[in-house]
Amino acid sequence: MAEPLIRIENVVKQYTRDTQVLTVLDGLSLEVDKGEFVALMGPSGSGKTTLLNLIAGIDRPTSGRILVGADEVSSMSEGALAKWRSENVGFIFQLYNLVPVLTAFENVELPLLLTRLSKAERKKQAETALAVVALSDRLDHYPRQLSGGQEQRVAIARAIATDPALLVADEPTGDLDSKSGEEILVLLERLHSEFGKTIVMVTHDPKAAARAHRLVHLDKGVLKEDVRAKGEKGEIGVAAAAAIAAGK
Amino acid sequence: MKFVPYVFRSLFRKKTRSILTIASIVLPFFVICVLGTLLMALDADTSGGKGMYRLVVRHKVSLGNAIPEAYRERIAQLPGVKDVTILNWFGGQYRDNRPENMFARFGCEPESLLRIFDEVTIVEGKAADWTSDRSGALVGERLMKRYGWKIGDKFVLKGDIFPINLELTVRAVFRGSDETGVYFDRKAVEEGLPLVKGQVGTFWIKAESADAAQRLPRAVDAMFENSSAPTKTETEKEFQNGFVSMLGNVKAVVTGISTAIALVILLISANTMAMAARERVTEIAVLRTLGFGKPLILTLILAESLLLSATGAFVGLGLFRIAFPVLKEGLLNSPMAGFAAGMQLFPEVLMTGVGITLLVGLVAGIVPAIRSAQRSIPDGLRQVG
Numbered sequence: 001m002a003e004p005l006i007r008i009e010n011v012v013k014q015y016t017r018d019t020q021v022l023t024v025l026d027g028l029s030l031e032v033d034k035g036e037f038v039a040l041m042g043p044s045g046s047g048k049t050t051l052l053n054l055i056a057g058i059d060r061p062t063s064g065r066i067l068v069g070a071d072e073v074s075s076m077s078e079g080a081l082a083k084w085r086s087e088n089v090g091f092i093f094q095l096y097n098l099v100p101v102l103t104a105f106e107n108v109e110l111p112l113l114l115t116r117l118s119k120a121e122r123k124k125q126a127e128t129a130l131a132v133v134a135l136s137d138r139l140d141h142y143p144r145q146l147s148g149g150q151e152q153r154v155a156i157a158r159a160i161a162t163d164p165a166l167l168v169a170d171e172p173t174g175d176l177d178s179k180s181g182e183e184i185l186v187l188l189e190r191l192h193s194e195f196g197k198t199i200v201m202v203t204h205d206p207k208a209a210a211r212a213h214r215l216v217h218l219d220k221g222v223l224k225e226d227v228r229a230k231g232e233k234g235e236i237g238v239a240a241a242a243a244i245a246a247g248k
Numbered sequence: 249m250k251f252v253p254y255v256f257r258s259l260f261r262k263k264t265r266s267i268l269t270i271a272s273i274v275l276p277f278f279v280i281c282v283l284g285t286l287l288m289a290l291d292a293d294t295s296g297g298k299g300m301y302r303l304v305v306r307h308k309v310s311l312g313n314a315i316p317e318a319y320r321e322r323i324a325q326l327p328g329v330k331d332v333t334i335l336n337w338f339g340g341q342y343r344d345n346r347p348e349n350m351f352a353r354f355g356c357e358p359e360s361l362l363r364i365f366d367e368v369t370i371v372e373g374k375a376a377d378w379t380s381d382r383s384g385a386l387v388g389e390r391l392m393k394r395y396g397w398k399i400g401d402k403f404v405l406k407g408d409i410f411p412i413n414l415e416l417t418v419r420a421v422f423r424g425s426d427e428t429g430v431y432f433d434r435k436a437v438e439e440g441l442p443l444v445k446g447q448v449g450t451f452w453i454k455a456e457s458a459d460a461a462q463r464l465p466r467a468v469d470a471m472f473e474n475s476s477a478p479t480k481t482e483t484e485k486e487f488q489n490g491f492v493s494m495l496g497n498v499k500a501v502v503t504g505i506s507t508a509i510a511l512v513i514l515l516i517s518a519n520t521m522a523m524a525a526r527e528r529v530t531e532i533a534v535l536r537t538l539g540f541g542k543p544l545i546l547t548l549i550l551a552e553s554l555l556l557s558a559t560g561a562f563v564g565l566g567l568f569r570i571a572f573p574v575l576k577e578g579l580l581n582s583p584m585a586g587f588a589a590g591m592q593l594f595p596e597v598l599m600t601g602v603g604i605t606l607l608v609g610l611v612a613g614i615v616p617a618i619r620s621a622q623r624s625i626p627d628g629l630r631q632v633g
Contacts, residue, residue: 050626058537058625079541086539093629097534101257111538113250158538 002033005166005198006055011064011074013050013221024050025061026221032214034165037192037199039212041244046218048202049170055200056089056168057081068166086114090159090197094171096151098143098158104130105139108157115162129157132195133187149180156187160197167191169201173208185211206242211235217244251544255551258524259559266556269520273560274567276509277601281568282575283502284597290492292590293485294425298367301330301461304487305451305468308478311337314447315477326467328460329453333360336434336449340405340414347582351391352426353405355434358386364454365424373399373420382436384419388427390580392418405430412440425589428580453481492587510604513557517612521553525616532620533628542621549620553613554606561605565598 013025024047032038032055040048053059054066057073066074071084085091098107108126117125130136133153143151152172159167169188173181189211191197203209213235217225225244229235260266293299305323307313317334324332336355343349358379362368371389378384387397397403397418405414416432438445453468455461465481472479482490492498525532532545540548572593579588 053626056537058629079543082536082539082541084539085537091537093534097530097629099254099531099534101261102254106253110254110535113254114539119250 002035004031005034005036005069006030006032006200007065007067008051008055009065009067011051011054011061011066013047013054013059014062024221025054027064028218028221028223029064030216030223030226032198032200034198035192035196036214037189037212038201038214038216039209039241040200040202040216040218041204041206041209041241042218042224045220047221048218051218052168052170052200052202055166056091057085058091083114086111087162088164088166090156090162090164090167092152092155092159092167092169092172094174096143096148096155096175098151098154100143103140103142104135104146104154104157107143107154108161111158111162125163126157126161129161130154132160132191133157147180148176149183152176152180152184153187156184156191160191160195165198167197167199169199171202171204173203173205178207181205181208206238209241209244210238215241215244251548251551255548255555258528258548259552259555262524265520265523269516269556270560270563272516273513273557273605274564276513277561277564277605278568278571280506280509280601280604281564281597283506284600285572285591285594286587287499287502288594288597289587289590289592290489290498291485292592294589298365299484300458301455302364302484303453303455303461303464303468303481304484305453305479305481306449306487308469308480311449313477314444314449315451315472315479317446317448319448319472319477319479320451322471323451323453323468326464326471328456328464328467330456331360331363331454333357333364333452334434334448334450335361335452336437336444336447338405338407338414338437339409340407342403342405348394350582351388351585352429354429354431355437356431358384358431358433361431361452364452368422368424370420371423373418375420378419381417381419382433382439383414383416384432385416386420386422386431387418388429389421389423390427390585391430392421394428394581410437410441410444412437414440426585427589428585452484506604510608513560513605514608514612517553517557517609518615520556521549521613521616524552525549525620529620529623529628533623533625536625537629545621546617549617550610550613553617554609557605557609557612558602561602564605565602568598568601569593 008028008030011025011028012023015022015024028051040051042048050059054061055068061074064074065072068088073081073084076084099110105126108129109122112122112125127136130139133156135150135153135157138146138150146154172188173184176184185208188199188201192199201212209215213229215227216223227240227244307315320332323329334357338353338355340353341349362375378386399418401418403416405416407413414432414436453464455464461483468481469479536545576588576591579585579591
């Protein structure tokens with residue numbers, strides 16, 4: 001049995017808009033093992049991104065507990081949570097969210113600025129991360145000088161620069177054409193298989209979800225389906241992902 | 249230090265806006281420096297400390313009223329008085345009444361004048377040539393340059409209030425605080441206008457000590473209190489500042505203008521910083537996702553605001569340093585020469601200008617910085633653009 005990296009226990013997340021209370025996650029419990037590649041699917045408003053934010057420690061549950069490794073992120077102070085994020089989580093956004101005034105290298109170096117690494121060490125680590133995403137020749141390029149796929153690869157390099165155990169990705173291929181999207185998925189698979197990263201990815205795209213080894217389907221804030229691929233290196237498969245996404 | 253490149257690049261991400269904002273800080277900063285320098289110049293001692301021993305006696309009612317020359321002996325006998333001289337404003341005009349032809353013209357007692365204003369040096373001609381020539385003129389070095397005069401040149405002052413034309417000969421040139429004045433023997437006026445004989449505009453006293461300088465004004469005024477021409481005696485500085493106060497409460501006006509200018513910089517900087525922070529809501533949320541804590545975000549935005557205002561302040565400072573000699577030269581050749589003489593690059597003024605600008609930058613950055621740091625990360629990430 002693999003040991004769970006993420007444990008979500010009876011989590012409720014509610015938002016208050018004016019006087020209306022909106023329940024986005026309703027008593028959700030879930031475990032993600034170390035080294036798993038999990039796709040979160042579900043219709044809009046099902047709570048996928050909220051769950052991802054809670055796992056990544058950028059939001060807090062209304063009730064319930066979230067543990068990542070030995071850390072209970074749901075009860076950490078704001079400062080402790082920021083430090084925890086910088087050391088344990090790499091976040092990949094749909095719109096890449098690179099800092100436009102910084103070069104690819106400087107964007108990747110950003111999370112390393114929060115560490116105690118020397119300048120030389122930061123340089124080495126950022127260059128390594130960019131080499132992993134095959135962008136060693138784009139170090140000095142600004143985001144505006146890169147294609148969407150390249151930008152997302154820089155964003156992935158930024159996410160892995162501090163070598164976190166957990167990568168969370170919110171629709172990482174959602175803004176890309178199919179070719180670039182495919183490249184990103186191949187890269188994520190590599191990070192999972194070669195570097196042993198635990199990946200939790202939100203996606204609407206059955207093709208993207210098909211690359212994961214486990215598919216969690218949410219609907220109206222509750223877990224509707226939790227499907228694991230067969231075999232150690234198995235994938236969910238496009239047809240199965242599409243069927244789950246369609247709620248069949 | 250490792251965050252400096254980020255702060256610097258962020259500041260100039262909208263180059264045009266940043267440059268315009270810096271320009272709009274530079275100009276008010278420049279004006280604050282000019283006003284502050286003028287204000288300080290009013291209080292500056294251009295006599296090298298010697299002015300603190302000088303007192304001016306005039307008619308209590310106004311400078312337009314004369315006092316009897318006979319007071320001189322009585323003043324000279326007071327304990328603590330080292331020397332006394334007479335200075336009578338003449339007015340009149342040289343060529344015409346255009347501002348460029350305005351300068352101070354005084355009838356005086358040459359020998360005692362040089363004793364009392366002993367910080368003044370004769371740089372051309374000889375003092376004796378001037379003191380021995382009743383129609384001789386002692387001319388400021390700057391005025392000599394303005395009119396291209398040489399020793400021995402003659403010029404005419406046309407009288408207006410005192411209806412007499414004086415033909416004077418340049419006998420000596422002086423260097424001192426106000427180098428745009430002309431001084432001649434008052435007897436030249438008295439001889440042509442016997443009516444004014446025995447009448448004095450001001451007595452200038454040189455006190456023996458600082459203590460005497462403090463004590464003498466009351467002693468002199470008490471002596472003539474019940475006479476037909478009561479006096480008002482004050483220090484040289486008080487006398488000079490009296491002219492400034494004729495314009496109103498100059499210090500209050502200048503301080504008011506400077507405060508208004510500081511507020512303008514505040515509004516401009518605050519607007520820029522608010523815009524910059526608003527445009528970067530998502531970016532700040534991303535930074536926080538990466539692990540940048542609230543205090544660090546707050547520091548980065550404040551640093552950006554400070555850098556913006558500091559750049560404006562230092563560009564303004566540089567411009568002021570470049571413009572200062574031109575400004576001073578212009579004022580020294582104007583009727584304001586007396587006040588401009590004390591102008592210098594006062595460190596207090598420059599530091600105050602920089603301080604105000606930095607403070608304004610700090611205040612302007614606080615609200616956007618706190619707002620950015622307080623916004624929840626998911627809210628920030630949801631905001632597009």
